[in-house]
Amino acid sequence: MKGVPTPIPVYGVRGESAAESRFEAAIATGLTPLVGRDEEISLVLRRWAQAKAGEGQVVLLAGEPGIGKSRLTQTIRERLAAEPHLRLQY
Amino acid sequence: MPYYTNSAFSPIIAQLERVARFAREDTPAQKLDKLEALLAQGTAQVAEVAPLFAALLSIPTGDCYPPLPLSPERQKAQTIAALVDQVVGLSRRQPVLCLVEDVHWCDPTTLDVLDQLVSQVPELRVLVIITYRPEFAAAWTASHITALTLTRLSRAQVITIVTQLTTGRALPTEVLAQILARTDGIPLFVEELTKAILEAGLLREVGEHYALTGPLPPLAIPATLQDSLMARLDRLAPVKEVAQLGAALGREFSYEFLAAMALLGDQELQEALEQLVRAGLRTG
Numbered sequence: 122m123k124g125v126p127t128p129i130p131v132y133g134v135r136g137e138s139a140a141e142s143r144f145e146a147a148i149a150t151g152l153t154p155l156v157g158r159d160e161e162i163s164l165v166l167r168r169w170a171q172a173k174a175g176e177g178q179v180v181l182l183a184g185e186p187g188i189g190k191s192r193l194t195q196t197i198r199e200r201l202a203a204e205p206h207l208r209l210q211y
Numbered sequence: 212m213p214y215y216t217n218s219a220f221s222p223i224i225a226q227l228e229r230v231a232r233f234a235r236e237d238t239p240a241q242k243l244d245k246l247e248a249l250l251a252q253g254t255a256q257v258a259e260v261a262p263l264f265a266a267l268l269s270i271p272t273g274d275c276y277p278p279l280p281l282s283p284e285r286q287k288a289q290t291i292a293a294l295v296d297q298v299v300g301l302s303r304r305q306p307v308l309c310l311v312e313d314v315h316w317c318d319p320t321t322l323d324v325l326d327q328l329v330s331q332v333p334e335l336r337v338l339v340i341i342t343y344r345p346e347f348a349a350a351w352t353a354s355h356i357t358a359l360t361l362t363r364l365s366r367a368q369v370i371t372i373v374t375q376l377t378t379g380r381a382l383p384t385e386v387l388a389q390i391l392a393r394t395d396g397i398p399l400f401v402e403e404l405t406k407a408i409l410e411a412g413l414l415r416e417v418g419e420h421y422a423l424t425g426p427l428p429p430l431a432i433p434a435t436l437q438d439s440l441m442a443r444l445d446r447l448a449p450v451k452e453v454a455q456l457g458a459a460l461g462r463e464f465s466y467e468f469l470a471a472m473a474l475l476g477d478q479e480l481q482e483a484l485e486q487l488v489r490a491g492l493r494t495g
Contacts, residue, residue, distance in 0.1 A: 180338065183345050209226065
């Protein structure tokens, strides 16, 4: 119908997402479970237990691009999600 | 740490602005209020450190605080100390998990903050996790510091990832062999290459496994994630043209404008846009 305005759907990039890290932005489309990092996860969780008890700890996590550094920290965050703590993320 | 930076404190500034919930339309006075509320969680002396943090975040303090009578070196040193003190104060209230990712991209001043934090951590309820690529020469060693290096995955672990992505369907032997050979045990490459193969139309489902629809072309691992994204778009042609056109048009574009530019039929264009949404490359 001529002259009758019809709604025009607008497509576009919605802008930068509020994702806190590069990794979170990249995985928004779906994620497979972490494979082969059980030892690293339990080591980091032991360090967390020590830190909570007042013996502060530092874990240095080195690895080439794509090896799973962000994925491991993401898993640690998920494992600690139920515990009261404050997360500072840079 | 989402992007490369070489300006001082920049990952820290980005974190503070995020957790203080600054909005673009906030006036300096509103930002200062939010900043003081944030600082109060980690210190009882907000008025003493607020001018340092305001300067760090480039918030004009107007008449609220006198100008800082400090040399640049003194101001930097006091800012670093105040940042570490915040973490100390926060950790008195609850355990703190501090994630500092991709420090190979970090500016030297932020590394100074990390140095001081790392040296104070033994007395605190704090776990600091610092990630970086192997070329970053981490100089931190002490009894409270554990260094881990993530190694490449074994053949069996690669197959586990592939099987998760194919939801249990076995791939043809030569396809799996190519994935194993090309990805070298790098989990991200395993995921990207497997997804690319599943999208490429090379396979059809036959019962509990996949079969090749034709001869297997040589598979290549994209050199970077950017390449990987383009490779996934290539599988979606002519969708790729629509995506590139959409990107060229800017952050927002109307369907009609895109239709006029794309020289595709209405149905083709609709299908292309829907495929981009499904592939996670467009927000809808």
